[in-house]
Amino acid sequence: MAKIHTHYDNLKVARLAPPEVIRAAYKALTQKYHPDKNPGDEKAARIMAILNTAYGILSDPVRRKEHDEWIAAEEWEIAWLDSTRADDGHKARDGAPAHAWEPQPVAAPTPYRRLRDAKWWLALGASFAAGCAVGLLAVDQPRVLPAALASVLGAPAVPRVQPQVVPEPATDPAIDSWAVGKAYLPDNPAARPPDIKALAVTQLIVPAHAPECDTDLQSLVAPNGESWPLNSGYVDGYPVGNQGEEMQVKVDNTANPSAVFVKLYDLDRRANVRHAYVLAHATLAIDKLAAGKYEVRYQNVDPGAGKADCAARARAPAATAAP
Template sequence: MAQIHTHYDNLKVARNAPPEVIRAAYKTLSQKFHPDRNPGNAEATRIMAIINTSYEVLSDPDKRQEHDLWVAQQERASANATKSDNQAQQSNTLMRRNCASCARETEHDAKGYCVVCGRNAAASAAYLNLKSHKTRTGRAGVIAHVLRNWLLYGIATFFVWIWATDKPSTPPPGPKPYQENPASPVRPEYVRPSTAPNGQPWPVSASYVGGYKRLHSGGLSTVTVDNSRNDSDVFVKLVSLDSAQAYPVRQFYIPAFGSFTLNKITAGSYDIRYRDLGNGGLSRSEAFTLEEIQTYDGVQYSNITMTLYKVQNGNMQTYGLSEAEF
């Protein structure tokens, strides 16, 4: 099936990408191919026009829905065309004839090979005739050999019988210890912690948790974490991914139906990791990049909003997380 090129491919995002990811991808590509940064580059101008068109479609919910329907129709049409071509090719190259190996009528390709057993029709018949002849000859020779040497075979059989029966019997092993209805391992029940992991009390409103250092604070970018769709408090970490080992740079608390904005974040790669304080569940977001780009009229910096949902695949893509990764 032919690959359908879409506006998602132009912005290098997945087809189920949320609006925030599409917006971030557009900003990254436009900063790379903007004519102001590529003066006199006709190819960059052409690519920028494509990027603008794709973002115009994917940023509008109605246009994006129409585009998704068009992609689905094109892929179905391509799949049906491929299936029809394959069936036509197969019907043109196969013929039915008797197969000696299968002992019935089967389909054969243009070279005479059976599609069921894989044998050539002529070779299969010759093989069966040769096999039948060898079988008859071999059986007659074995019977004649045994009759000529029956005494030797009888003595050998007697000694084998003596050896097999003249052994002390070994009692069967006793039964293994048995336990009826063994108890299943009990998982500890989650209990909401009364304080933060460092022993500090939880803030009364959305705020940084006391006692933790605030790192990567020399930038201009902002990240807003929106918990307004949840009825559970969350303990959240902004984690840096630029080093060989990920580490938290901001740790904060957001009550149910609240939100919190992190300011002055240094440019780099990050993700959001959080614990639902209602049930103890751990999740993390997709990685994202904060950028600061010097332009002729100042500095362009990132301003991202990420919404937490109870369900997977909400406003942002989330993944399960182990205690060691939190």
């Protein structure tokens, strides 16, 4: 079976590699291909961009799980297509030969690849025709069966009673035009519905948060390898999606003594569309968003601190309070 190219291949790690192995592999590769060490090298810049994308996905547990599900679906579909070709007398594809490592952009998920297969369309058409036939019989049964019985017994068929259509009561356009959103005659401008616009504004208030050494992010750089901003703002290197003028999300971190790394997640497209860094006791407005359903995910950040330093600070208040 042909092997698909994944973000694990770009970082040269196994698919079950733990986060620390993925992080070490990314750091080792960036030391070799970082643009600062390869000025003017377009190939190194391209490889570095691919490595950043791969690490950004594999370092995020949610996005990594989605990537693993995509890999399983793609490989299942390839196996299914190979089995259908084998049934038709064609030889199934063998595994791709091994080549020297070189990172490549990973193809976007294609959940509708099987739509290109003729057998799939044939089976879909047959199922649709059968469903239409069953539905037609179910709808016409009250009319067909009485007529058939009447012809056999020699009795006149009972005519069907047509349902009476009750007209919708008239409404006053001046009162009801906004509520129902109906269109009115263009020759009466006073009766036209007004132009309604809405601006949705949401807010996240981050609560005061004590250090949690197992879950807080202790790093001098962001997960994609870029430095944290000096002020509250977007983190470099991440794509900015869902641009529009309909919404904004305010992140209020004024009660929190720690900075936070924020990911704005689009629930409809199942993707992160903003990555931001908000300083302690500060706020940030994530603006210029298209209308949609979003989820704000955040994680406390302790730049440059290790778990040992974090644990020492967590114990410090308790030691001070002791008699």
